[in-house]
Amino acid sequence: MMRAGVAMMVLGLATAACGPGDDEKSKAxxxxxxxFTPPSVTSRLDYGSAAARRFRTLDRDGxxxxxxxxxxxxxxxxxxxxxxxxxxxxxxxxxEGxxxxxxxxxxNQDGTVTSEERRTARAARKE
Ligand SMILES: [Ca+2]
Ligand SMILES: [Ca+2]
Ligand SMILES: [Ca+2]
Structure with a gap:
C-alpha cells in the first residue's frame, strides 16, 4: 500500500515538473x-553555375x-x-571574379560557403 502511494506521488511530481518545463522549452x-534563418551551404560548383546563369541573364545580346x-x-x-x-x-x-x-x-577553405561564412564576409565588407 505504502509503496504504491509513494510511486503515485513520484509520478505526480514528475508530471508536474515536466509540464511547465516543456512549456518553457517550446516557447524558447x-x-x-x-x-532562425535556414542555414545554407553553397558549394563552389553551385556558386559557379549560379554565376554563369547570372552572366547569361546580364548578357542580353549573347x-x-x-x-x-x-x-x-x-x-x-x-x-x-x-x-x-x-x-x-x-x-x-x-x-573568375x-x-x-x-x-x-x-x-576555412573547404570548398563550401556556409551562411555563417557569408555573414562574416558581409560584416567584414561593412567595416
Ligand atoms: Ca553582351
Ligand atoms: Ca574587361
Ligand atoms: Ca567554408
Missing part, C-alpha cells in the same frame, strides 16, 4: 524558430560580354570584376 524553441549598357547600374560591385578596366566584363572576367569572391568568403 518558438523564439528560436522566429529568429555576345559573351557584359557591355557598359548591359551593366546593371544598381550593382556597382559588378564593375570590380572588370579586371582590364575596359568597361566591359567578359565571361572569364566574370566567372565571382569564384575569387567565393574563395574570399570560404574562410
Amino acid at each position: 524553441a518558438d523564439a528560436r524558430a522566429a529568429a 555576345d559573351d560580354v557584359i557591355s557598359h549598357d548591359e551593366m546593371p547600374r544598381a550593382d556597382s560591385r559588378l564593375l570590380e570584376l572588370d579586371r582590364n578596366k575596359d568597361g566591359e566584363i567578359t565571361e572569364s572576367e566574370f566567372s 565571382m569564384l575569387k569572391r567565393f574563395d574570399a568568403m570560404d574562410l
Whole structure:
C-alpha cells in the first residue's frame, strides 16, 4: 500500500515538473524558430553555375560580354570584376571574379560557403 502511494506521488511530481518545463522549452524553441534563418551551404560548383546563369541573364545580346549598357547600374560591385578596366566584363572576367569572391568568403577553405561564412564576409565588407 505504502509503496504504491509513494510511486503515485513520484509520478505526480514528475508530471508536474515536466509540464511547465516543456512549456518553457517550446516557447524558447518558438523564439528560436522566429529568429532562425535556414542555414545554407553553397558549394563552389553551385556558386559557379549560379554565376554563369547570372552572366547569361546580364548578357542580353549573347555576345559573351557584359557591355557598359548591359551593366546593371544598381550593382556597382559588378564593375570590380572588370579586371582590364575596359568597361566591359567578359565571361572569364566574370566567372573568375565571382569564384575569387567565393574563395574570399570560404574562410576555412573547404570548398563550401556556409551562411555563417557569408555573414562574416558581409560584416567584414561593412567595416
Ligand atoms: Ca553582351
Ligand atoms: Ca574587361
Ligand atoms: Ca567554408
